[in-house]
Amino acid sequence: MGKTLTFARPARWLAATAAAMLLGATGTAAAQADFPTRxxxxxxxxxxxxxxxxxxxxxxxxxxxxxxxxxxxxxxxxxxxxxxxxxxxxxxxxxxxxxxxxxxxxxxxxxxxxxxxxxxxxxxxxxxxxxxVPFVLTVNPSFPAKDLAQFLALMKEKPGQFQYASAGNGTLNHLLPEMLAQQSGGSLEHVPYRGVAPAMTDVLGNQVPILFGTLPSLLENIRAGKLRALGIASAQRNAVLPDVPAIGEQVKGFESxxxxxxxxxxxxxxxxxxxxxxxxxxxxxxxxxxxxxxxxxxxxxxxxxxxxxxxxxxxxxxxxxxxxxxxxxxx
CATH class of the missing domain: 3.40.190.150 (Bordetella uptake gene, domain 1)
Structure with missing residues (x-):
């Protein structure tokens, strides 16, 4: 049988390799410690x-x-x-x-x-x-529900008879009403738009009566009486609209x-x-x-x-x- 050949690494090579590895690690750590440099x-x-x-x-x-x-x-x-x-x-x-x-x-x-x-x-x-940012459930002032309890009751009594506007399929103001309907046992009809602006226009004009929107985007129209706020999509009330109930107060677990x-x-x-x-x-x-x-x-x-x-x-x-x-x- 032939002899197995082994090659010993020179001590100088091993020292150089270790130094290079240490330098690389130190350089990386230093680069991260100095972050950012641009x-x-x-x-x-x-x-x-x-x-x-x-x-x-x-x-x-x-x-x-x-x-x-x-x-x-x-x-x-x-x-x-x-x-x-x-x-x-x-x-x-x-x-x-x-x-x-x-x-x-x-x-x-x-x-x-x-x-x-x-x-x-x-x-x-x-x-x-x-x-x-919380979402707010709003309706045109002519909508029959005057508060959140009445709105939830209408969804159950007349399923699918009321329309809500959204900024498009899959947006939060599409899916939040769906989630609310699922959790409260009612249903609504979805009307998608290409963006919040046209959706808002039709809700203000009462072509479609219901809209879930972010508080900042709706606040001006709520304060002007052009929209009626029925509920905040959260577990607790918001200080900006303290008189508007949190939907979570009446629909357990609803929060988004x-x-x-x-x-x-x-x-x-x-x-x-x-x-x-x-x-x-x-x-x-x-x-x-x-x-x-x-x-x-x-x-x-x-x-x-x-x-x-x-x-x-x-x-x-x-x-x-x-x-x-x-x-x-x-x-």
Whole structure:
């Protein structure tokens, strides 16, 4: 039998290799400790001027001095948020491109498409949840129900006879009435529009009597008496409309709002995620940011990666069931 040949590594080679490995690890750690060293882009999958865009710009202004770098908001709307979300997902996982998005784009869209092209859990790292806005159930003042109890009774007594407007199939103001009907034992007829503006126009004109919308988008018309607010889509009342009951007071377990959060592409180093999360928590204490949120009727959320991960995983399953029961699809 032949002898087995072994080759001893020279001590000098081993020392050089260990030094190189240590230098590489130290360099990576140093790069993460110095993060960021250049501007950061915040991608939003919505158009400029919308709720998510407004939040992203307010956050960018407050976050820039904390991180010591400019933050640029990049709007990439289209396909219910799919285009912008996929764009952010494909960026390098280094913390210099982040996704600022709403739960409707991140957690509902995947159930509406056969192939949305992204997985909210597998393709993104949670960074921070920053704020939430309640939805309000409103009706044209001529609608027969004067309060929430009467509205719920009408849904049961005359199932499918009352129409509600939405910004389109699969939007929150489509699925919230469906969820309310499912949980209260009634039914409504859905009338989809291409956006909130035309839906609002027809509700104000009483072509369609019912609309679920975010508090900031409806508040002016509620205060002017052009819409009657019947309920807040939450477990507790909102300070902006203290006389309007929370739907959860009468429909146990009914609670949903639009919340906005920050995500990073999957694989972003944990040290960078921590740096971003800590910086966002600090920025959220900025008086101007809080004032901006107050004007929108938005509640500040100070949730880090772990809390956001729990929130999104629980809600993802809720919307899966609601979408399935509603039959909503955009394919």
């Amino acid at each position: 501007p950061i882009t915040l991608v939003t999958p919505t158009a400029a001027g919308g709720g998510v865009d407004v939040v992203a710009r307010a956050l960018a202004e407050a976050l820039s001095p904390v991180l010591g770098q400019p933050l640029v908001v990049s709007n990439k709307p289209g396909a219910g948020g799919v285009i912008g979300t996929q764009s952010a997902m494909r960026e390098k996982a280094d913390g210099y491109t982040l996704l600022v998005t709403a739960n409707s784009n991140q957690l509902i869209v995947p159930w509406l498409y056969k192939n949305p092209g992204f997985d909210p859990i597998k393709d993104f790292e949670p960074v921070a949840a920053v704020g939430s 709002d639009m919340w906005v959060a920050v995500y990073a592409p999957k694989g972003t180093p944990a040290a960078v995620i921590t740096r971003l999360s800590d910086a966002i928590a600090q920025a959220m204490k900025h008086p101007r940011l809080r004032e901006s949120f107050d004007k929108m009727g938005m509640q500040v959320l100070e949730e880090g990666p772990k809390e956001l991960a729990v929130r999104q995983e629980a809600e993802l399953q809720v919307w899966k069931e609601v979408v399935a029961k509603s039959g909503a699809t955009v394919d």
